[in-house]
Amino acid sequence: MSTITLPFEIKMLVPTLQIYVEYFNNKYPCTTEENDGSNMSVEDEVKYATYEHLLSVYNKFKVVADDEYKEMLTEAKKQLSSTN
Numbered sequence: 001m002s003t004i005t006l007p008f009e010i011k012m013l014v015p016t017l018q019i020y021v022e023y024f025n026n027k028y029p030c031t032t033e034e035n036d037g038s039n040m041s042v043e044d045e046v047k048y049a050t051y052e053h054l055l056s057v058y059n060k061f062k063v064v065a066d067d068e069y070k071e072m073l074t075e076a077k078k079q080l081s082s083t084n
Contacts, residue, residue: 013057020051028044
């Protein structure tokens with residue numbers, strides 16, 4: 001099996017994880033035993049494995065990821081306020 005490495009800005013880790021959580025909460029809300037995620041499509045299983053991998057990375061670098069994300073939001077707010 002070959003490995004593909006892609007650069008990923010850590011500041012984008014938090015919003016990326018939020019998108020995955022929203023997707024799975026909407027598609028597999030686990031409100032009944034019939035919808036517990038056990039009948040996931042292969043595509044969703046790959047997405048979930050990707051989510052778990054990104055979550056593992058986040059947990060290792062949580063403080064840095066959170067700080068970078070907050071800094072990105074602060075910078076974006078500054079840019080928006082300067083254009084108005």
